[in-house]
Amino acid sequence: AANMSVICSLLATCKAHDVNPKEYLNDVxxxxxxxxxxxxxxxxxxxxxxxxxxxPESILTKQHGVSDN
Known part of the structure; x- marks a missing residue:
C-alpha cells in the first residue's frame, strides 16, 4: 500500500504540472x-x-475549446 501511494502521488504531481506520466516514469x-x-x-x-x-517535449498541452464534461 505504501508503494502504491508513492506511485499515485507521483502521477498526481505529473498531472498537476502537465507532465506526461509515462515518459516521466520511464525516464526516472x-x-x-x-x-x-x-x-x-x-x-x-x-x-x-x-x-x-x-x-520540454514531455509537457502535456491542454486543448482549448474542448469541454472536460
Whole structure:
C-alpha cells in the first residue's frame, strides 16, 4: 500500500504540472541505477516540476475549446 501511494502521488504531481506520466516514469526509473549515491539536490531534480524543465517535449498541452464534461 505504501508503494502504491508513492506511485499515485507521483502521477498526481505529473498531472498537476502537465507532465506526461509515462515518459516521466520511464525516464526516472531508467536513471535510478545511476543515482545510488546521489545527493538530496540531485534527487530533487527528479521531481516532475523540475524534471519537465529538462524535458520540454514531455509537457502535456491542454486543448482549448474542448469541454472536460
Amino acid at each position: 526509473i531508467a536513471q535510478m541505477p545511476y543515482h545510488k549515491n546521489a545527493t538530496h539536490e540531485i534527487l530533487l531534480d527528479l521531481l516532475p516540476h523540475k524534471w519537465k524543465l529538462k524535458h
